[in-house]
Ligand SMILES: Nc1nc2c(ncn2[C@@H]2O[C@H](COP(=O)(O)OP(=O)(O)O)[C@@H](O)[C@H]2O)c(=O)[nH]1
């Protein structure tokens with residue numbers, strides 16, 4: 474069976490743990506602990522990484538990894554993405570500067586991106602329509618990158634699957 478590795482990254486609260494749980498066939502392995510960082514404003518936060526498995530049929534399955542979100546774990550972001558077929562960058566559009574958030578991840582992964590299959594998922598666009606998907610495309614364009622930017626609700630399995638399919642389609646196109 475073909476088994477691919479796909480990594481979800483993004484700011485704390487962007488929905489990495491939720492997305493992996495939505496797609497995983499098996500109960501995902503998470504390392505969430507009670508949050509003691511008041512600045513984060515959420516009850517649980519991921520200190521290590523998430524892991525899930527999803528059988529896509531056609532003899533193909535994906536191993537889903539989530540990076541630890543907080544920037545002090547940045548050294549792990551690249552380690553987790555080693556050997557990955559693809560990367561999904563999740564953006565929380567309700568944050569103060571979502572375009573700057575995207576740039577943080579584009580910078581962290583800049584050596585890998587030219588050869589990495591990658592998609593950007595923008596969450597909470599209904600509540601927060603600005604910046605627009607075009608604005609994200611402009612940020613990518615400024616770095617010479619052409620990547621799909623999709624609206625996503627990480628709580629919906631179909632949305633997360635769409636992101637994974639987009640990454641897999643890029644991989645197939647490269648073959
Ligand atoms: N109301 C609302 N909540 C959302 C939306 N997208 C994600 N969430 C919530 O945002 C939180 C994301 O947390 P989590 O998955 O732990 O993020 P992580 O830090 O990236 O792992 C979850 O509680 C989701 O239910 C959305 O579009 N609307």
Ligand SMILES: [Mg+2]
Nearest residue numbers: 489490518519
């Ligand atoms: Mg998490």
